[in-house]
Amino acid sequence: MRALVVDDERLARKELINLLANHENVEIVGEAINVDDAKEKINNLNPDVVFLDIQMPEKTGFDLLEELDHVPNVIFTTAYDEYAIKAFQVNALDYLLKPIEPERLMEALNRLQKKLADEPKEEGSNPLTPSNKLTLNDQVFVKDGDRCWFVKLINVKLFESDGNYIKVYFENFKPMIHKSLNALDERLDQKSFFRASRKHIINLSWVDSIEPWFNGGLVVTLKGGERIEVSRRQAARFKDMMSL
């Protein structure tokens, strides 16, 4: 697997790379020294896994993930950060504490290997098409206060705009991300997601029932009970899509 190491300290990167040298299946494709550097390298190199330090100058590792459209697999590395560790533990994200224990590293790599084997990535093989849309198998990174998640888009039933933010509905959570709904709409795969109105994008695989509404509009009920109005302008398109 192809790995990118992101850390602002040279010795910390060196230490991790030394440790990874014992693992034949890991190839280091690059090193990044801050968030902007990492962003560029992730987009160019499309690594299978990013070893990501949290505390970096100006922007943190979390900021990086929030800025990325395509979120790769991530193993966090941190020396000590109470808040981050709490966030990881709550959501079972993989993290390594520096100095890193070789056994823990091995475990994390094995877990990742398994995950990669379970979901053969088709999209991942053509990194040079930037217009790549986000499909149901892609994940986004969402952080809300103390908590953070990697959410597979297949689990997101609804995006709702709220001022400058978007509420992401999945499981029982609706954390906010700082993005515009229009920008997100452009990134999402039109086959799976539908722009129901100015305020909503719905995940078509979560649609439970559809009823006619005033003025030729529609109301869609999602699994879980949310009722979303589809504007008249979009209703015709929606009927087209749903009727195949």
Next chain:
Amino acid sequence: MDKIRLYWLLQILGWSAFAFVNLFFVSLARGITSIQIGAYLALASFYLLSTHLFRYIIKVHGWFTFPLSKLIAHAIAGLIILSFLNTVAQILINWAFNTLNINEDLQPLVILVNLFISFLYYALWSMMYFLYYFLDNYNSSLRYQATINEIKLNHLRNQLNPHFIFNALNSVRALVDEDPKKAKSAITQLSNILRYSLVMDKHKTIDFGDEINTVFDYLNLETIRFEERLQVSYEIEEDAYDYKIPPMMLQTIVENAIKHGISNLIKGGTIEITCSIGLTKDLYIRVKNSGQLKSSPSKRREGSGHGIPNTIQRLKLIYGNRASFKISNYGNEFVVTEIKIPKQNITLELSE
């Protein structure tokens, strides 16, 4: 100062009360005359002046720094001398007011009774005086202890922060292969810092040299970690080593300079530490580091809220108003922190 005002108030009220109560009882027995009033007021004034002199001696000779047994011995000797003086004064006052009855007043028994009574008054005064001092001292040492405990707690939580320790260990681990010699010295430096931070809270103040050596070790370790991103310079006057300063204070400032300043800058930055002696023999410690203070206090980062008020309170408890602490932005790229530690004197040494 408030304490001085309280002292004079109590002195005047107390000894006036002494005069009036005596006059009251004398008037019951013999009626009241202007001569009696004059005599008792004169006696009360003598008590006031003599106790004030006593207080002056106690302060100038630093009696409160004596061990308890020595203090008690001195106090009793003082009381006896005062009583003698008082008895003589009483005779003189009687003589001055023409009420001296040589046959009666100079009898050994009368003199002895007078001695004893004035001894009691002085003893009462001393008891109140010493009691007030000890209670006040106890009180402020409690407050000091409470602040120190709070500092310790905050320290454990975020100051000699675990983030630093684990990052340092991580760099050392990488250094073991790259430069074993440097790795060894880094381990020594890290142990010095840890040891120092364990013992420091037992003292109110410590030698400047101990603190600055810890800062050297700390910044050496951070230089290993940040490499070319951290530039350190020192300018320390030799005389600074004669001073005692509160432990971990400079260290905390330097840590914050790294944590909130340099570590947030992609290009890194500089830290300049200057220690100099001012014209009035105060010690000025100045830390200038890259970075900017965040202007909105509501959006402060976790942990940064404790350091500054704590430092100010600590300085106040140890030095009163004679120390000072300032922190401010210096241009658009630097933050300057300045502490003034006052000229040292004996009363500061009663740390425990």
